[in-house]
Amino acid sequence: MSASASEKKDSTTEEKIKTAAKTVFYKKGFAATRTRDIAEEAGLNLALLNYYFRSKAKLFEIIMAETFSGFIGSMKVILDDEKTSLEQKVITIAKRYIDFISVEPEIPTFILTEIRNNPEELLKKLPIKEIVNDSVFIKQFQEAIQNKEITEPNPLHFLMNLLGLVVFPFIVKPIIMGSRNLETEQFDALMQERKKKIPIWINMMFKA
Amino acid sequence: MSASASEKKDSTTEEKIKTAAKTVFYKKGFAATRTRDIAEEAGLNLALLNYYFRSKAKLFEIIMAETFSGFIGSMKVILDDEKTSLEQKVITIAKRYIDFISVEPEIPTFILTEIRNNPEELLKKLPIKEIVNDSVFIKQFQEAIQNKEITEPNPLHFLMNLLGLVVFPFIVKPIIMGSRNLETEQFDALMQERKKKIPIWINMMFKA
DNA sequence: AAAATTTTTAATCAAATGATTAAAAATTTT
DNA sequence: AAAATTTTTAATCATTTGATTAAAAATTTT
The missing domain is CATH 1.10.357 (Tetracycline Repressor; domain 2)
Known part of the structure; x- marks a missing residue:
């Protein structure tokens, strides 16, 4: 179902969240993505996003920084x-x-x-x-x-x-x-x- | 304060709303704009948006259609x-x-x-x-x-x-x-x- | 100017949504 | 294997936000 670009080191749930976040943020942008969308894309419980990344904004910041520095x-x-x-x-x-x-x-x-x-x-x-x-x-x-x-x-x-x-x-x-x-x-x-x-x-x- | 691009036929409140909607939608996109932002930009009561345009989505559709056809x-x-x-x-x-x-x-x-x-x-x-x-x-x-x-x-x-x-x-x-x-x-x-x-x-x- | 209609307002609602919590489950350490 | 720690889950909270409503104000019609 989910499937996205990078499916390499998705071993840890932290990585799973980041991969899912990338997919959803890239497609819909910050404002239009729901944290629930990310959790679903990752196949994980919603609360894990906050457990690992504190907030939607912080998670976004990380994705953004990585994307920018790569580009x-x-x-x-x-x-x-x-x-x-x-x-x-x-x-x-x-x-x-x-x-x-x-x-x-x-x-x-x-x-x-x-x-x-x-x-x-x-x-x-x-x-x-x-x-x-x-x-x-x-x-x-x-x-x-x-x-x-x-x-x-x-x-x-x-x-x-x-x-x-x-x-x-x-x-x-x-x-x-x-x-x-x-x-x-x-x-x-x-x-x-x-x-x-x-x-x-x-x-x-x-x-x- | 507000001020935007087109300040011509802003006589009617309907026009005021459309002008404000354009300004805010253009700058922030659909998902990130709050109907309250538009109301504030227009200097009007929030309920007027729904009175004149039924919903945020309908208002957006109109702005979108006009923008597209112009472009x-x-x-x-x-x-x-x-x-x-x-x-x-x-x-x-x-x-x-x-x-x-x-x-x-x-x-x-x-x-x-x-x-x-x-x-x-x-x-x-x-x-x-x-x-x-x-x-x-x-x-x-x-x-x-x-x-x-x-x-x-x-x-x-x-x-x-x-x-x-x-x-x-x-x-x-x-x-x-x-x-x-x-x-x-x-x-x-x-x-x-x-x-x-x-x-x-x-x-x-x-x-x- | 009285009545009817339209427009505007303040208050409120209901759903969506980011975040938290406390308990359960899994894992690691001793 | 018992204890401690980490991870995961379901339930819930609080805020935001699009939308509605009923009354007030303004305007138009009669």
């Missing part, structure tokens, strides 16, 4: 790699993120809606400013501009376009699938295509 | 214009949607999260399939491919990229602003830039 952390690693060129970074981001999101397609919308609901609180926990501004990526971007390899001077446009091309289709997945009667496999195939195409598109957009 | 309807008009070329359509979409969303920046995330929460129900009301497949745009796109003016054969990639470039920045607006300490005006300026740049980028990506 943003890998971005930081890629952007900060001294060994890869700008072009290689684009290839890596497209590939890794499409693979990553394909496994948990609900994550982007989840993150976006929860940031909307609580921007100050959530953003203060994320060192986005540092990740972007102090990154090897930014250095390489500025060099590329000086060397006239790139015309667009604003790295924000570059990043927004890249991430938009990667993430946006997942966010509008229900619309896409509805617009052409696609099955999940066909949608996934579309995203696989995009792993190759996005770096090419980015090059076409920005290469001088 | 999708203008898309249909643009895509179906026999008089404009493919290139002109891209220019129009970038311009009109960036202007439109700039006035009500919460709309994209609102639509996306509510579609997530209720895909079947909401999508069945929207003739997306027809709008996309029977449009002048699709005809023109296929012609452009036959004439080898465009290399990408799949119109979904074209539309996803175009809409992603337009809409995605608004969805991640809090992150963008946080990442560089931008003020709202600076973010808006970025979006104004994109009105010009997006058509150019689309050309670079797809023009043979």
Whole structure:
């Protein structure tokens, strides 16, 4: 019945709760999920949620933190790699993120809606400013501009376009699938295509 | 105190409620808004919501329907214009949607999260399939491919990229602003830039 | 202006929901 | 295996929240 994404170390009930919480929170968001939904998804007694995690809010915070660090952390690693060129970074981001999101397609919308609901609180926990501004990526971007390899001077446009091309289709997945009667496999195939195409598109957009 | 986007025909209490409902629903989504929030935002007695709209769900349905038809309807008009070329359509979409969303920046995330929460129900009301497949745009796109003016054969990639470039920045607006300490005006300026740049980028990506 | 109708209000209800508690069951320690 | 500890359960509580009601106030009709 239940079944969700990660079914590995669900040995302990604590893990069972976290896995179930992830599934339900991802799908419905904080406000719309009932603690009873989580308990049912986990096949456990409702009181166990409070026994192990004190409150719905605390449980949510934990899921949120893990989700964020998984999502943003890998971005930081890629952007900060001294060994890869700008072009290689684009290839890596497209590939890794499409693979990553394909496994948990609900994550982007989840993150976006929860940031909307609580921007100050959530953003203060994320060192986005540092990740972007102090990154090897930014250095390489500025060099590329000086060397006239790139015309667009604003790295924000570059990043927004890249991430938009990667993430946006997942966010509008229900619309896409509805617009052409696609099955999940066909949608996934579309995203696989995009792993190759996005770096090419980015090059076409920005290469001088 | 309250204050929101549209403050025109707020004469009747029915209109006051709808305006307040829009404001709150857009910002918090269906599940997280309390009918009391709406009443307070409108400066009205709580019972009036039920007097005029029967229930929270009915009120939401009305707001949703108006929001959708505003958003999708203008898309249909643009895509179906026999008089404009493919290139002109891209220019129009970038311009009109960036202007439109700039006035009500919460709309994209609102639509996306509510579609997530209720895909079947909401999508069945929207003739997306027809709008996309029977449009002048699709005809023109296929012609452009036959004439080898465009290399990408799949119109979904074209539309996803175009809409992603337009809409995605608004969805991640809090992150963008946080990442560089931008003020709202600076973010808006970025979006104004994109009105010009997006058509150019689309050309670079797809023009043979 | 009296009567009828519509709109607004304060009070209240009932269901949903996050959380607690005390006892039972299972597990670990001695 | 007895005692102590940890985990699980069923029952219940308290608050929140969507909705209703009956009376008051305002407006319209006669």
